[in-house]
């Protein structure tokens with residue numbers, strides 16, 4: 001039986017995006033594969049990127065790092081953005097993970113554990129994780145990476161980008177032996193002086209644009225599709241779905257498609273949502289329910305069992321996210337477990 005709903009991950013497109021970011025920045029790309037590689041599968045994604053030349057990865061959580069190490073073997077360097085949290089030092093060491101140390105307690109815990117190799121985060125304005133520049137610690141043993149994170153990289157016109165970049169350049173110079181890592185996906189597109197020694201993209205590897213809209217330099221990696229479960233002709237005057245969410249003023253042809261909010265199709269997608277089928281973008285009608293959505297396919301040649309693209313090459317994930325009032329990151333990391341995952345390439 002072929003799965004009625006599937007997530008297809010195009011590893012060749014992933015590889016294209018990886019090399020596009022390398023070419024754009026001129027420095028090594030250190031992929032961010034946190035949150036299961038933004039929902040696409042950290043292990044197959046990391047393995048393909050290793051085959052393309054990636055040697056260093058970032059995850060957020062310690063447990064993500066442990067699982068990744070187990071899967072990809074001892075060679076690649078893995079940094080954990082949360083750092084040395086609580087009593088994680090021994091777990092980090094056992095899996096040869098390098099914490100990004102964010103505050104003095106983390107440095108103390110790592111030192112006490114004789115932790116070894118680690119990174120350091122400087123907070124240049126995000127006010128989230130990391131040392132303020134004026135509190136930046138002395139270089140510590142094992143420090144091999146210093147990083148900071150942009151708050152507004154998706155908006156090239158935002159003057160804060162330059163301020164953060166200059167602050168990072170100044171403070172990171174105090175760590176001559178550490179690799180300097182600054183740019184996330186958006187930062188890769190801000191110009192050569194944002195690249196430093198290595199870049200740290202996530203979303204652009206996975207096909208999301210750096211400014212929240214599709215970018216022609218990147219290819220779609222994730223395609224989410226689901227099957228038409230039923231077709232009906234809706235007489236004028238009748239309604240569709242919960243709370244009579246759509247009222248037909250003319251006769252419509254309705255496809256009921258097997259994906260709903262339990263699959264990560266945001267309820268906020270109606271009324272602006274669209275899906276792609278038979279060469280056209282078709283509107284969602286009424287409310288998204290848990291397992292199904294209703295699609296207006298009036299006038300189209302579609303049959304039971306045909307597949308609707310929720311996002312992918314024909315319906316960019318950025319556009320689907322905008323329609324739902326969110327960002328591509330949230331759509332990808334919300335993809336439900338009921339989709340069968342398949343990998344191309």
Ligand SMILES: *Cc1c(COP(=O)(O)O)cnc(C)c1O
Pocket residue numbers: 032034081148149183184185186200201202203204
């Ligand atoms: C998630 C994350 C990234 C990747 O961000 P993208 O915008 O997806 O490229 C890079 N650095 C840090 C610190 C992050 O938390």
